[in-house]
């Protein structure tokens with residue numbers, strides 16, 4: 001199986017994540033995609049982090065009806081901070097025949113050599129990236145070539161960026177503005193029902 005691995009805080013999941021996941025799925029001819037909310041985000045700290053159960057549930061709602069996108073609680077179940085390399089080791093142990101493709105947005109991709117045990121990371125999966133902001137394609141290709149010189153396998157995919165972030169979604173909620181153009185309707189409904197990210201919530 002060709003298995004995509006898409007990790008993130010997903011606080012909350014938004015249309016940029018979904019578009020990236022779908023574009024990769026078809027571009028890389030994947031058989032399935034694991035969507036993995038992180039338990040404790042190693043790269044960022046936020047005092048507005050919805051709890052793991054809510055973030056997991058929103059991912060499930062976002063991909064409902066698409067069984068090829070499997071939302072996994074592998075990181076949320078762990079007792080400690082998990083690093084991507086640990087997750088990939090666990091997936092590799094479970095499905096040794098699978099080829100793993102790690103999906104990242106450009107901001108994450110450009111920091112890959114700072115990730116824990118990046119040499120092992122490069123052995124375990126193909127590093128994949130799409131543009132998060134316009135006009136980054138050349139820079140991503142150049143960085144991909146640099147990573148390849150370090151032993152990585154890379155795929156730089158040409159997708160139209162979607163200019164949305166979880167931060168922007170949360171800010172709109174603080175301001176009392178609708179978010180239904182930034183997240184799927186079922187996710188918007190879940191946020192409203194649970195009053196997630198509302199300052200008075």
Ligand code: ATP
Nearest residue numbers: 008009010016020104105108132162164165166167
């Ligand atoms: P925040 O605004 O809270 O920092 P975020 O929107 O960056 O969150 P994450 O959950 O941190 O969301 O992102 C998970 C992965 O998805 C990362 O690899 C990130 O680069 C990528 N990503 C996020 N938003 C987009 C987007 N609009 N287009 C492409 N990739 C994205």
